[in-house]
Amino acid sequence: MLSWQVSRLSALQKKTIYYVPSVKYLESVSGTFKPLAAEMMYIKGVLELFDEIPERTRYLINVFRAAVYLDPKLMSAYFFGGTVVPVNKDDIPLGNAFLEEAATLNPGNWRVPFWIGFNYLQLGDYLKTAEYYQKAILLPGAPVYLKTNQAMFYYKAGKAAMGVVYLESLSQTITDQRVREMLKKKILWLKNIVFLEGKAARFKELFGFWPKQINELVQKGLIEEIPDDPFGKGYQLDNDQEKNPGKIRSVF
Amino acid sequence: MRKIFSIVLINVRQGIREKTFLGVAFFFLFLLGVSLFMGELSIGEKEVALRNISLSAIEVSCLFLVVLGIVNNFYREKETRLKEVYLSYFPQGSYLAGKLIGYILICCIYIFMASVLAGIILAVNKAFIWQFFLGSWGIFLKISLFCSICLLFSCVFDYPLLAALSTVFAYVAAEFSASALKITTVSNNAVTKIWMKALYHLVPNSDKIDMKYQAIYGHTLPVYFLGYVSLYVLIYILFAFSLSVLVFSKKEH
Numbered sequence: 001m002l003s004w005q006v007s008r009l010s011a012l013q014k015k016t017i018y019y020v021p022s023v024k025y026l027e028s029v030s031g032t033f034k035p036l037a038a039e040m041m042y043i044k045g046v047l048e049l050f051d052e053i054p055e056r057t058r059y060l061i062n063v064f065r066a067a068v069y070l071d072p073k074l075m076s077a078y079f080f081g082g083t084v085v086p087v088n089k090d091d092i093p094l095g096n097a098f099l100e101e102a103a104t105l106n107p108g109n110w111r112v113p114f115w116i117g118f119n120y121l122q123l124g125d126y127l128k129t130a131e132y133y134q135k136a137i138l139l140p141g142a143p144v145y146l147k148t149n150q151a152m153f154y155y156k157a158g159k160a161a162m163g164v165v166y167l168e169s170l171s172q173t174i175t176d177q178r179v180r181e182m183l184k185k186k187i188l189w190l191k192n193i194v195f196l197e198g199k200a201a202r203f204k205e206l207f208g209f210w211p212k213q214i215n216e217l218v219q220k221g222l223i224e225e226i227p228d229d230p231f232g233k234g235y236q237l238d239n240d241q242e243k244n245p246g247k248i249r250s251v252f
Numbered sequence: 253m254r255k256i257f258s259i260v261l262i263n264v265r266q267g268i269r270e271k272t273f274l275g276v277a278f279f280f281l282f283l284l285g286v287s288l289f290m291g292e293l294s295i296g297e298k299e300v301a302l303r304n305i306s307l308s309a310i311e312v313s314c315l316f317l318v319v320l321g322i323v324n325n326f327y328r329e330k331e332t333r334l335k336e337v338y339l340s341y342f343p344q345g346s347y348l349a350g351k352l353i354g355y356i357l358i359c360c361i362y363i364f365m366a367s368v369l370a371g372i373i374l375a376v377n378k379a380f381i382w383q384f385f386l387g388s389w390g391i392f393l394k395i396s397l398f399c400s401i402c403l404l405f406s407c408v409f410d411y412p413l414l415a416a417l418s419t420v421f422a423y424v425a426a427e428f429s430a431s432a433l434k435i436t437t438v439s440n441n442a443v444t445k446i447w448m449k450a451l452y453h454l455v456p457n458s459d460k461i462d463m464k465y466q467a468i469y470g471h472t473l474p475v476y477f478l479g480y481v482s483l484y485v486l487i488y489i490l491f492a493f494s495l496s497v498l499v500f501s502k503k504e505h
Contacts, residue, residue: 027431028428028431028434028435029428029431031427031428031430031431031458031459032427032458032459032462032464032465033308033427033464034465035300035304035464035465035468036304036305036308039290039294039297039300039301039304039305042294042297043290043293043294043301046293046294046295047293071465073300073469074297074300075296075297076294076295076296076297079296
């Protein structure tokens with residue numbers, strides 16, 4: 001009875017304090033057990049992921065930040081802190097700031113810039129995505145698909161010409177025949193887009209307005225025919241011509 | 253030499269049979285269980301967590317073995333007057349050398365057994381890498397050093413509790429010596445800096461000996477590094493042992 005009463009009272013007294021000690025302090029008191037302290041901070045972060053915490057994102061990122069400062073090779077802590085904790089568009093910049101900071105601790109790992117790029121992808125910033133994927137590609141161990149995916153980000157950002165330059169320089173370094181074939185196809189795809197965008201710009205110069213349909217380029221004799229789309233079902237003008245006049249898209 | 257060997261043999265036999273050894277082994281098994289549980293919680297880092305916690309468990313449990321085992325053994329022989337019997341036949345230096353080598357061997361046996369057991373558990377969980385044993389070697393060096401320090405404190409103090417606590421504090425000092433030195437780098441006081449640097453080199457430096465981090469991530473250490481670290485530990489052991497002999501010879505037995 002007394003035990004139950006004490007438990008009830010102590011439960012009332014308990015108030016969870018969400019606090020992360022300073023990284024420098026943790027570093028000083030953990031001695032040669034830094035990896036163990038890092039592991040404990042990491043587990044703490046994982047266990048608190050689904051708790052209702054005031055200022056959740058900042059707090060959890062601080063927990064994972066402590067983990068990576070104590071053990072810069074703890075890759076899952078970068079992943080959780082940078083990409084799992086930020087759950088909405090307002091939080092993603094916080095996740096990226098953490099990853100940018102953490103990248104200095106583990107500069108040789110391709111995953112960190114890849115996750116930053118992934119966050120930018122979620123924000124719809126394709127040029128930034130391509131920029132960070134480019135950084136990831138240059139690091140050892142980066143998968144080949146990252147290299148060829150770049151073209152899609154340049155396409156989505158409306159910078160097909162940059163994609164062509166990128167893929168052509170990449171194809172010089174690739175020896176695998178299958179990858180080279182795939183690159184060739186992607187280069188052709190982007191070159192067609194660059195070609196058609198050039199013709200649309202010429203159309204504007206000649207007639208003073210942008211074409212409303214891609215067929216108008218053929219009808220006005222600027223091109224003989226619309227080239228085949230090696231990936232999609234064909235090329236067309238961007239649906240949002242007010243925002244992206246003269247931009248060409250593939251129909252997927 | 254034969255006399256030292258006899259004392260070593262007596263100490264090893266006695267030390268392994270003692271309840272302290274069994275108690276520490278059970279404590280290690282408990283920590284190993286904890287490591288399995290923590291490994292499950294450490295999403296995506298299970299292998300690293302298992303290696304990390306296993307090595308830490310070996311080190312902490314073996315420190316208990318040193319602190320409780322050596323102190324208990326040393327003072328029991330004093331209380332039961334067994335020491336007087338030994339000293340009637342063995343020279344003081346041989347008696348202490350036998351004790352030190354005996355306890356280093358006990359720790360070696362303990363660390364080996366614990367590492368093999370942890371290695372089996374790691375292998376079952378697909379987390380075993382041979383570099384794990386490099387971490388065990390680092391722990392062995394560190395613990396051997398603290399065997400000599402524990403022996404020194406046992407010779408200096410008349411009370412076992414003081415000797416045990418001093419050994420623990422020396423271990424803590426060794427662990428934090430690098431952090432303390434780092435903190436003083438921001439000080440403007442030159443005397444503090446020099447004093448701290450001198451103190452840093454005087455106390456054993458765990459940061460120099462420790463190989464847990466490299467072992468956890470499977471990094472191989474160069475042979476010359478292992479050689480230097482082992483030499484550092486050997487010199488420190490000889491230094492602490494010489495002090496122990498000096499203090500021991502000044503006391504009445």
